[in-house]
Amino acid sequence: MVATKDMPQKEYVLKGNAACAGCQDMVALRHAHKALEGNVIQVVPACCTSVVQSLWPKSCLDIPVLNTAFAASAATASGARAALRAKGITDTTVMVWAGDGGTFDIGIQALSGAFERRTDLLYVCYNNQVYSNTGTQRSGATPLHAQTTTTWYGKKEPEKMLDLIVAAHEPVYQTTANSSYPRDLYDKFKKAKEIEGPKFIHIFLPCPQAWNYPVEIGVEIGKLAVETGYWIMWERLGDEWTLGRQSKRFQDPDNRKDIEEFLKLQGRFSHLFKPKKDEKKIQDLRDFVQHRWDAVLRTFT
């Protein structure tokens, strides 16, 4: 894994952007661009990243950015890639940087189409599990029982296992990542940059606004997601699937921290603990953790 001191000094995510305090999206984006080193066209649908670039005529991103419509990022990127091909340019990475709403929900058709066409495209879903840009409405990525402004008493359905849907498209490279592990994230972008074809990086990132936690504990929450087994770090290169070193020891449920440790730090789950602890709902989420492990292992191993 890359040593922090070996990452490029150059910054592509500049100061003065409009991100919220404690925004983990900026952490992920910063390390992604350090790995891509500028030779990239970034397509951004409606999402937090379309807002935090800051206001015209300024931009906080020192790379070309094409903002596009909510449902259209993978299609827009397909067009950008085709234009580069028509002009004989092969070394530029075309990257989509989309939220979970733009990926799990409204953008899934364009994503599916672009991957089926084997588009040379790096699609990144930064998943904060909610429509946070519009003010915290539930998405297909919102976990069971999480409170949002369209599920005031908690979401009744578990999150969509998008990774399995994406895997069915057989991308050349697919991985999960987590903003609390930026060196690992950097390595994954470095790797993706060198591979031609459809690639998918799914980044888990906590959102202090939507999840309602103190801004300084974002990294801690991201790590707890892995340590409770809730978020699984893995990579798939072609057919070769490997469990990430961060998640390896949590395959055994006995090594996992209890899901409560992850949940209790977040306001969106506070109704599971007060006024009275809701053991059943907490158990539902504990069961979901194992369910995801089972589904992922059953699919990939």
Add this chain to the structure above:
Amino acid sequence: MKTMLMSANYAAARATVSARVEVVAAYPITPATTVPEQIALLSEDGVFKGEFIRVESEHSAMFACIGASSTGARAFTATSSNGLLYMDEGLHWAAAARLPIVISNINRSVSPSWNIHVTHDDSMSKRDTGWIQFYSASVDELYHTIIQSFKLAEDERVLLPVMVNADGFVLSHTVSTFDYLEPEEVDKFLPPYNPPHWKMDPDDPVSHGNIVFPEHYQEFRYQMHESNKNALTVFEEVEKEYKKLFGKYFGGPIDCYKCDDAEVIFTSQGTIGAEAKDAIDELREEGHKVGNARVRMVRPFPVEKIRELASKVKAFASFDRSASYGFGGPVANDIRASLYHTDYRPFVKSYIGGFGGRDITVPDIKEIVLDTVNVVESGELGPEETWHDLR
């Protein structure tokens, strides 16, 4: 230049070869389907040199064109009806992003009920998107207008996308001769597209489409409006150059036939305007001073040309193959609005019909024109709007 014999859709596909289009993204829908089918074949045979993206929807087709055009490539698509409606978000986006994309829209009725034949409701409902709109009346005109449209769209005074419409089946599937231009011939008319202001380029990074607050948003839209209007002047230049180079000319924004001494002028869009020439000839033989004005360009609307005609005529018989539901014929209303602040007060009779592919033939057009001739003779307007051949 050489003569080829093809359907309008195949000719439209050939126009992408002639114009050296770099990216086509398209999704099949009747009656536009044979455009992407033919481009696919031309691409697989190595005749079409650009990239062809076989997208999974019309929404993606337009946004793939947007991505391509934003990256500096000449882009084209074709669709019809519900496909055009599904692109709607992208149509607004392409215009506001000032991307010179060209679409061939093969006019088809909008559902429900399912009907694959011509009505202009699809494109007319898009006339406020910022796109320039042409309506064509022959295979030859469709082919050459597509080539001209790239020149018009890419002109820095315009920088807007262009929609070239053709009547579904009536024109799209009609096989006719047309004058084909090899790309080497078109080169002297249409240089490679080079975006003058911005494109996606890692060596010169810009963000396009990020947030604009109320302080500036309106100014962008004002520029879009002014640039759209500029297309009238620029198109005049484009046609002039094209005529000089290739000897082809289709009559400017409004193609007039026997209008000079006419008292009643029949206006229409699309193929009806070609049919109308025969009707006008017959009516002339019968002693009526009538003319035919085929409105080729609907956006920007050729206001001055309408005023010029209005200064000489006693009445317009305006035929719309679409409706602005609750307000009537779109072009009839534009004609009326164009005249309000002038001293010209011809009668403007609005006729609406030919929906769902219902034929409008020479006898229909004669009936309509004669109805308006009666208005002039009697001095009584009668109904402002008539749905023609209503059962």
